[in-house]
Amino acid sequence: MLEYKIEKPDLSKISEKRKSFLNSEIFYIYTKYNLSKYSNDKYYFWDKIKFQELPDELKNYEELWYIIKYFRYSVPMLIKDKNGRNFILWKPDFLDELLHNLDLSLWWKFLGINFNDTERKIFLQNWIIEEAISSSQLEWALTSSKVAKDMIWKWRKPITKDEKMILNNYKAMTFVNDEEYLKEDLDLAKLLELQSILTKDTLENKDQEWRLRVDADEIIIQNSDGTKILHTPPKEEILKEELKKLIDYANDKDWLFTHPFIKASILHFWIWYLHPFCDWNGRTARVIFYWYLLKKWYWGFSYIPISKIIKKSQTQYKNAYLYSEQDDNDLTYFIVYIANKTKLAFREFEEYVNNKVKKQKNIFKELYHLWLNDRQNKLIAYFLENPKSYTNNSIHKKYYSIARNTAKRDLEILLEKWFLKLEKQWRYINYFPVQNLSDLI
Numbered sequence: 001m002l003e004y005k006i007e008k009p010d011l012s013k014i015s016e017k018r019k020s021f022l023n024s025e026i027f028y029i030y031t032k033y034n035l036s037k038y039s040n041d042k043y044y045f046w047d048k049i050k051f052q053e054l055p056d057e058l059k060n061y062e063e064l065w066y067i068i069k070y071f072r073y074s075v076p077m078l079i080k081d082k083n084g085r086n087f088i089l090w091k092p093d094f095l096d097e098l099l100h101n102l103d104l105s106l107w108w109k110f111l112g113i114n115f116n117d118t119e120r121k122i123f124l125q126n127w128i129i130e131e132a133i134s135s136s137q138l139e140w141a142l143t144s145s146k147v148a149k150d151m152i153w154k155w156r157k158p159i160t161k162d163e164k165m166i167l168n169n170y171k172a173m174t175f176v177n178d179e180e181y182l183k184e185d186l187d188l189a190k191l192l193e194l195q196s197i198l199t200k201d202t203l204e205n206k207d208q209e210w211r212l213r214v215d216a217d218e219i220i221i222q223n224s225d226g227t228k229i230l231h232t233p234p235k236e237e238i239l240k241e242e243l244k245k246l247i248d249y250a251n252d253k254d255w256l257f258t259h260p261f262i263k264a265s266i267l268h269f270w271i272w273y274l275h276p277f278c279d280w281n282g283r284t285a286r287v288i289f290y291w292y293l294l295k296k297w298y299w300g301f302s303y304i305p306i307s308k309i310i311k312k313s314q315t316q317y318k319n320a321y322l323y324s325e326q327d328d329n330d331l332t333y334f335i336v337y338i339a340n341k342t343k344l345a346f347r348e349f350e351e352y353v354n355n356k357v358k359k360q361k362n363i364f365k366e367l368y369h370l371w372l373n374d375r376q377n378k379l380i381a382y383f384l385e386n387p388k389s390y391t392n393n394s395i396h397k398k399y400y401s402i403a404r405n406t407a408k409r410d411l412e413i414l415l416e417k418w419f420l421k422l423e424k425q426w427r428y429i430n431y432f433p434v435q436n437l438s439d440l441i
Contacts, residue, residue: 130305
């Protein structure tokens with residue numbers, strides 16, 4: 001099987017005479033044509049550079065690439081490749097604004113949105129479910145989002161391997177979101193425990209649970225049709241050495257301060273690069289990304305399922321790994337990708353909340369005269385938009401994190417007011433909206 005190599009420019013095409021000219025005019029050309037635009041939020045690799053407008057002073061795109069690379073001043077990072085060379089990182093200008101906005105998410109109020117306790121619990125639960133589903137679907141879990149949500153909310157046992165993958169991801173996200181777990185340092189035992197939660201009853205070889213991979217496992221990352229090798233992880237001897245450094249880095253035992261978002265992204269990449277387990281490394285990497293940010297009190301990430309955004313750009317996600325590994329260990333490609341998807345996730349969340357608030361305000365005006373509590377109002381609003389759905393005591397209790405008796409009373413009052421009808425299905429007593437609900441409101 002062939003190893004996949006990204007196309008790289010042949011800089012030998014540039015003569016020594018031309019290099020001398022470029023070096024003497026490099027600042028002038030870079031400034032005149034604003035070439036910094038290729039190393040910012042659009043951090044272009046050669047495959048895009050060769051299609052941009054060529055400055056008049058240059059003879060070919062190799063010369064353009066030569067100038068762009070010259071200005072990508074990079075700092076060596078702790079992470080090393082399998083040949084012992086450090087990965088490097090250049091911080092584009094656009095990151096400053098993003099990191100500032102992320103710092104605002106240290107508080108429960110961010111994006112100009114105020115959440116009450118109930119809303120926080122709901123958004124947190126929805127985030128965990130969305131992230132679990134999308135992260136699993138990134139690894140080819142074929143269960144639909146609707147079926148997966150239904151399974152989790154109704155506590156239905158998973159039937160297929162794909163459903164087990166999603167449920168395991170949900171349990172892992174819940175596990176790392178625990179307040180006590182967030183107070184503790186990461187160690188190898190916790191990493192193995194996390195991997196065991198993610199892989200429970202999904203691996204063909206049970207021996208691969210609760211252990212690191214070894215050379216005999218012959219783990220490689222292939223393309224979708226299995227014709228090319230995209231990545232070969234380091235040998236187990238290097239893995240063990242690097243994993244110790246990764247764990248220390250995650251526990252902030254390095255001497256150099258790195259912004260938590262950058263650090264979480266580096267951990268994300270590092271786990272993928274090392275591929276410490278026989279399977280589910282991508283999911284582990286994304287869970288650790290969230291774990292570190294929540295540990296550092298970036299609660300804004302409790303609302304945004306980034307894997308949902310990544311799922312829509314899987315080719316870019318793959319390329320961010322490949323470019324970082326194959327273009328002189330430039331980790332900036334991966335950091336810029338995660339940063340851009342984070343910006344998009346926050347923007348989509350803001351739009352979603354604002355639209356939801358507007359819609360609920362209109363509905364709540366209609367419901368005001370009914371003297372219902374906030375939970376009941378929201379349930380009625382939900383049923384008006386989803387007339388074929390249903391709820392029960394367990395779902396209502398779990399969704400709002402309330403006592404069982406409180407959940408039962410909420411639903412009984414709506415039943416007494418003829419907004420809901422009751423049906424017994426197997427061992428559950430389910431509540432459905434009545435057919436003329438909108439007329440009653």
